[in-house]
Amino acid sequence: MADTRNAGRPLSPHLQIYRGGLTMLMSIVHRITGVALYAGTLLLVWWLTAAATSDQNFDMVQAVFGSWLGRLVLFGFTWALIHHTLGGIRHLVWDVGHGFALKDVEMSARLTLAASVILTIIVWAVALGVS
Numbered sequence: 001m002a003d004t005r006n007a008g009r010p011l012s013p014h015l016q017i018y019r020g021g022l023t024m025l026m027s028i029v030h031r032i033t034g035v036a037l038y039a040g041t042l043l044l045v046w047w048l049t050a051a052a053t054s055d056q057n058f059d060m061v062q063a064v065f066g067s068w069l070g071r072l073v074l075f076g077f078t079w080a081l082i083h084h085t086l087g088g089i090r091h092l093v094w095d096v097g098h099g100f101a102l103k104d105v106e107m108s109a110r111l112t113l114a115a116s117v118i119l120t121i122i123v124w125a126v127a128l129g130v131s
Helices: 022-053 055-066 068-095 102-128
Strands: none
Touching (some): 022 055, 022 068, 022 102, 055 068
């Protein structure tokens, strides 16, 4: 069997070689938000189950979600949902063959990030009745 360790072939790139950029970060965040949405769905199931069982259970869940920590978690869930949705739309645009130029990829990453933050704030402002 031939020794292929010193065959002069290039090595696979490692994290030390890659220069982290916004598009790499967006890819990682898209995966993280997908996991967060899965976990957040369990919170939705908890809320629906409490609503279906008794007033006491529902009041307890409402108290948890109404606390500062609960609202922070719900705010994060809202952002994850919006960000993941916008990232999915970004990928859909790529699937139809558009937006592959490097400047377009960078711009869509920036727009996705900015729009997810802005839309999350708008959703919460409307939900809290702030005008």
